[in-house]
Amino acid sequence: MKSDDTSRTEHADDVLLKVRDLKTYFDTDDGEVRAVDGVSFEIKRGECVGVVGESGSGKSVCQISILGLIPSPPGRIAGGEVTFDGRDLLGASKKQLRSIRGNEISMIWQDPMSSLNPFLKISRQLIEPLQTHQGLSKEEAREKAIAMLEKVGIPGPRERIDQYPHQFSGGMRQRVMIAMALLCEPKLLIADEPTTALDVTIQAQILELIKDLRRDLGTSVIVITHDLGVVAGMADRIIVMYAGRVMEVTAADKLFESPGHPYTVGLLKSVPRLDRGHEERLIPIEGRPPDTSKPIPGCPFAPRCAWAVSKCTRERPPLFEVAPGHRSACWRASEVYQARLGSKATTARVTRVEELAGRGSINESMLAELDAEGRS
Amino acid sequence: MAETLLTIENLKMHFPVYRGALVRREVNRVRAVDGLSFDIYEGETLGLVGESGCGKSTTGRSIIQLYRPTEGKVVFDGKNLCDLPENELHPLRRDLQMIFQDPYGSLNPRMTVGDIIAEPLKVHKLASGKAARERVQELMEIVGLDPRFIRRYPHEFSGGQRQRIGIARALACEPRFIVCDEPISALDVSIQAQIMNLMEDLQNEFNLTYLFIAHDLAAVRHISDRIAVMYLGKMAELADGRQIYDNPLHPYTEALISAVPIPDPEVEKTRQRIVLEGDVPSPLNPPSGCVFHTRCPYAWERCAMEVPRFEQAEPGHYVACHLIDEPMRRERVKGAKAGATSEKAASPATPSSSPASPPPDAERSEEVSA
Numbered sequence: 018m019k020s021d022d023t024s025r026t027e028h029a030d031d032v033l034l035k036v037r038d039l040k041t042y043f044d045t046d047d048g049e050v051r052a053v054d055g056v057s058f059e060i061k062r063g064e065c066v067g068v069v070g071e072s073g074s075g076k077s078v079c080q081i082s083i084l085g086l087i088p089s090p091p092g093r094i095a096g097g098e099v100t101f102d103g104r105d106l107l108g109a110s111k112k113q114l115r116s117i118r119g120n121e122i123s124m125i126w127q128d129p130m131s132s133l134n135p136f137l138k139i140s141r142q143l144i145e146p147l148q149t150h151q152g153l154s155k156e157e158a159r160e161k162a163i164a165m166l167e168k169v170g171i172p173g174p175r176e177r178i179d180q181y182p183h184q185f186s187g188g189m190r191q192r193v194m195i196a197m198a199l200l201c202e203p204k205l206l207i208a209d210e211p212t213t214a215l216d217v218t219i220q221a222q223i224l225e226l227i228k229d230l231r232r233d234l235g236t237s238v239i240v241i242t243h244d245l246g247v248v249a250g251m252a253d254r255i256i257v258m259y260a261g262r263v264m265e266v267t268a269a270d271k272l273f274e275s276p277g278h279p280y281t282v283g284l285l286k287s288v289p290r291l292d293r294g295h296e297e298r299l300i301p302i303e304g305r306p307p308d309t310s311k312p313i314p315g316c317p318f319a320p321r322c323a324w325a326v327s328k329c330t331r332e333r334p335p336l337f338e339v340a341p342g343h344r345s346a347c348w349r350a351s352e353v354y355q356a357r358l359g360s361k362a363t364t365a366r367v368t369r370v371e372e373l374a375g376r377g378s379i380n381e382s383m384l385a386e387l388d389a390e391g392r393s
Numbered sequence: 394m395a396e397t398l399l400t401i402e403n404l405k406m407h408f409p410v411y412r413g414a415l416v417r418r419e420v421n422r423v424r425a426v427d428g429l430s431f432d433i434y435e436g437e438t439l440g441l442v443g444e445s446g447c448g449k450s451t452t453g454r455s456i457i458q459l460y461r462p463t464e465g466k467v468v469f470d471g472k473n474l475c476d477l478p479e480n481e482l483h484p485l486r487r488d489l490q491m492i493f494q495d496p497y498g499s500l501n502p503r504m505t506v507g508d509i510i511a512e513p514l515k516v517h518k519l520a521s522g523k524a525a526r527e528r529v530q531e532l533m534e535i536v537g538l539d540p541r542f543i544r545r546y547p548h549e550f551s552g553g554q555r556q557r558i559g560i561a562r563a564l565a566c567e568p569r570f571i572v573c574d575e576p577i578s579a580l581d582v583s584i585q586a587q588i589m590n591l592m593e594d595l596q597n598e599f600n601l602t603y604l605f606i607a608h609d610l611a612a613v614r615h616i617s618d619r620i621a622v623m624y625l626g627k628m629a630e631l632a633d634g635r636q637i638y639d640n641p642l643h644p645y646t647e648a649l650i651s652a653v654p655i656p657d658p659e660v661e662k663t664r665q666r667i668v669l670e671g672d673v674p675s676p677l678n679p680p681s682g683c684v685f686h687t688r689c690p691y692a693w694e695r696c697a698m699e700v701p702r703f704e705q706a707e708p709g710h711y712v713a714c715h716l717i718d719e720p721m722r723r724e725r726v727k728g729a730k731a732g733a734t735s736e737k738a739a740s741p742a743t744p745s746s747s748p749a750s751p752p753p754d755a756e757r758s759e760e761v762s763a
């Protein structure tokens with residue numbers, strides 16, 4: 018299944034969404050929060066991109082900015098460009114944006130009730146947009162809605178379409194919302210933590226559903242999550258965010274094989290894996306994420322980074338290309354990348370490399386020595 | 394073999410459901426915990442997993458008598474806690490503590506950190522005045538909080554720090570057993586490892602026994618020696634962490650394990666995912682026979698009629714499933730499924746409704762109260 022996903026991205030090399038140096042700031046009592054602080058990325062047609070990062074890293078604000086839904090005030094787009102299917106979104110009128118949102122870009126939120134009106138039968142909520150946006154007759158729209166409910170796995174859709182949202186369980190509501198999001202056959206589906214509120218067996222159902230629909234309809238998908246496991250199973254590429262910035266972006270396999278950013282290494286080593294027992298101790302990322310209401314002149318990860326050098330707190334690292342299509346915003350990106358600190362690296366090895374990195378730069382021969390040591 | 398610290402026998406906790414505005418009458422009962430039997434060994438971490446609402450918190454609370462169970466026994470130090478009146482229970486409560494999921498809600502916002510941590514010392518008359526303050530400072534040091542913050546209020550701390558306050562409070566009177574109810578669920582991913590490592594260190598240092606409740610199976614596997622899997626108020630399976638992962642015997646455990654995503658695309662590519670159909674039924678009217686039969690891929694007639702007993706299938710490996718008597722059924726169904734997968738991959742997957750999926754939640758609108 019995965020293999021045909023990859024081949025699809027290889028063929029579809031044209032870009033659907035392009036974001037350049039996006040900046041979204043909020044005015045708060047504590048000062049100006051730089052929620053998104055110069056983010057750039059691209060989404061290709063048919064591609065699934067995962068956005069990971071911890072709470073407050075700007076994942077949602079970034080996507081909401083693209084959709085033109087930032088509440089203003091307190092928010093404002095302080096700079097950047099967003100191009101969707103050849104059109105400029107930041108300069109688009111409210112009317113144009115509304116039509117794009119209902120038609121070409123759909124969203125699924127963590128909380129389905131935020132998109133469903135509790136007082137309306139789901140039939141009305143599904144059918145009306147079809148009538149207005151696609152000009153279908155009421156009967157046609159109803160049939161189409163029933164077919165979509167069936168497709169997302171709602172049993173007895175013909176009867177259940179006339180029920181109210183509260184008559185559905187959490188997992189079912191999420192399915193209804195997905196059906197709603199897909200009815201207009203969008204070019205891009207943005208799923209913001211689509212399964213965080215669900216139990217793991219229901220999460221598996223929903224993720225399989227999104228994967229299947231993506232394969233059938235060829236929709237591009239952005240999945241926002243804090244769970245690396247979720248994106249490991251479905252994303253072609255992954256964007257790692259921290260403090261409103263992109264830390265690393267690369268193909269999913271590469272990210273887990275040899276990450277190019279110390280923060281990504283930290284995430285991989287601090288998350289327990291079901292397939293490993295408790296023989297390995299976790300390496301926590303010490304400290305906590307920075308306050309984005311204060312200006313951060315250098316690298317936002319510096320206070321927690323084992324690799325930090327004096328330059329890191331002064332100068333902001335740009336995105337360096339460590340391998341084709343693999344970029345990392347770190348002054349020591351190529352050293353980190355070379356060290357191969359991905360999922361296969363043991364806790365002991367990562368700890369040793371980080372110790373060495375704290376003392377000075379790391380080269381191939383040091384790594385070779387370390388691995389020889391480890392084997393003996 | 395480690396000593397048994399707690400023996401739980403046929404533990405039940407039912408919450409009555411009332412209806413009627415004028416004449417309130419009990420119309421039903423939520424069988425939140427419905428007949429659990431297991432031991433907890435001294436010094437171990439027993440992980441408890443299961444889906445939302447399956448009764449994990451209720452189990453933890455019933456064991457340490459925050460709820461007085463409807464039925465059953467909890468034997469600790471040779472005494473059945475369920476039989477003891479509150480005055481006899483009080484001195485034992487020292488030994489049985491709890492850490493809560495919500496580091497925000499579980500700390501009184503109007504008390505200083507010092508007072509919060511000292512509270513159990515006062516309740517159990519273990520220390521007061523200067524001695525209490527010194528003990529609090531020592532505890533703060535132990536859990537990695539700066540003792541100079543003793544006069545601060547909970548809102549001045551981050552989520553991870555608040556969880557440390559909760560841990561310090563639980564440690565204050567040197568307990569032997571701590572129920573950790575989702576202690577990391579509300580924390581950022583990068584902070585979860587800090588707290589898990591702290592809990593492991595404290596366990597080694599003070600020979601603590603944990604009941605570690607979480608819905609995150611990977612975290613539970615990481616921290617636990619043994620793992621108990623619950624479904625709808627019942628124990629489905631209990632075994633060593635490795636046995637649970639390598640050789641799950643209960644179909645629900647098998648599905649649960651296959652559903653947990655693993656942060657490694659290479660592993661994910663080759664994994665077989667068992668996608669369960671349907672939703673978790675309501676504990677207000679649990680299915681007959683085996684409570685899992687409405688979603689179980691292996692269920693047959695017997696499953697709807699007869700409740701499976703929770704029995705030892707292999708040394709130290711307990712399970713409640715009729716397949717133990719007829720293991721061939723599992724292989725047959727698996728063989729049939731394997732044949733069908735190629736077909737399924739070709740057509741868009743349309744999860745069908747399970748025949749016994751619950752009716753559209755008539756019971757959801759009922760009033761539930763304790």
Ligand SMILES: Nc1ncnc2c1ncn2[C@@H]1O[C@H](COP(=O)(O)OP(=O)(O)OP(=O)(O)O)[C@@H](O)[C@H]1O
Binds near residue numbers: 044045074079
């Ligand atoms: N309306 C708002 N007013 C002020 N600050 C805001 C507002 N919305 C978001 N922020 C701030 O922007 C930052 C990024 O928030 P965002 O919601 O994008 O994070 P996230 O990565 O989606 O986190 P989570 O995983 O918790 O959803 C945070 O610091 C948040 O406090």
Ligand SMILES: Nc1ncnc2c1ncn2[C@@H]1O[C@H](COP(=O)(O)OP(=O)(O)OP(=O)(O)O)[C@@H](O)[C@H]1O
Binds near residue numbers: 423448608
């Ligand atoms: N005090 C109470 N009164 C009535 N019903 C209750 C009470 N506490 C729990 N329940 C019900 O008992 C069942 C089990 O609840 P419990 O909180 O133990 O589940 P849980 O496994 O801890 O779930 P979660 O993962 O969501 O925390 C649920 O159906 C719940 O609604």
Ligand code: SF4
Binds near residue numbers: 278280316317320347
């Ligand atoms: S730029 Fe410096 S501080 Fe930032 S991640 Fe790289 S080494 Fe660490």
Ligand code: SF4
Binds near residue numbers: 643683685692716
């Ligand atoms: S007893 Fe039957 S329904 Fe229950 S888990 Fe075993 S096979 Fe499935």
Ligand SMILES: [Mg+2]
Binds near residue numbers: 076077078209
């Ligand atoms: Mg968000």
Ligand SMILES: [Mg+2]
Binds near residue numbers: 449450451
């Ligand atoms: Mg609970």
